[in-house]
Amino acid sequence: MIRVDLASMAVDSRGQPVVILRPRFPQQAPVRVLPIWIGVQEASAIMLALEGATASRPMSYDLMARLLDVLNATVQQVAVTRLEEGTFFAEITLNTPNGIQVVDARPSDSIALAMRTESAIFVSESVLQEAGVPESQLGPGDENADKESQIEEFHHFLDTVDPDDFRG
Template sequence: MIQVDLNSIAIDARGLPVVLLKPSVPRPDLRVFLPIWIGGQEATAIMVALEGAVLERPMSYDLMARLLDAMDARVEKVAVTKLEGGTFFAEITLDTLTGQQVIDARPSDSIALALRVHAPIFVAEEVLREAGIQEGELTDAEEEEQVEQFSEFLDTVDPDDFRG
């Protein structure tokens, strides 16, 4: 497993949100970004966590974090573990009173939770090698344009769309 950082969140050419993960420690043999396409609500949840924004009502991921805290459990790590048929799979590893528990999850949910509880994010090396984009394939201008497009999306989204 390779520890990664959330490098950026952007909108692709089709208008779909994508997170870009990058190894935390540069490796000459693995200079890649891993793009994972996610839903709009998950993208908003990730941006809220990145900005440290406090909403009037908790989002699902805030609720998850509070529930884990109330149960004396903590997120040890999240990991993108495999890629099958174009779908990424992830796991959330919890440290609980009854021992370690591993929960199947979507990468977008895992990342949104990890950002809230400050848990490390990992990706299986074979997933990075299979689905990663070589550094340099995405120009600074393209990355900047994607970030700008996502910012425009956030400007138009209504927070009430995400209230339960």
């Protein structure tokens, strides 16, 4: 497993939110990053956590974090573990009074919960090799993109998105 950080968030040309996971300690050049497309609600939750903001009422991930706290459980780590037919899979590892528990989860939910609980995020080496892209392919300026402009761009997306855009 490779420890990663949430390097950035963006909106692709189709208006879909994307998180970019980057190895914390890159071992090779060029550095490979992992883009994962996520839903609007998950993206909103992650963005709020990045900004250190809280909603007036608990969001789902705030509720999950609070429930874990009440149950004396902590998130040890989250990990993107595999990729099957274009779908990423993840696991949340919990420290509980009954020992270590591993829970199957979507990467977007795992990342949102990790951001709320300040937990480590990992990616399987095989997933990073299979689905990762060289950081240089993200385009000029993305590598060191200004967080404020990313947040502003994402807020604009959230303000203009139409829920009908996501209906099947």
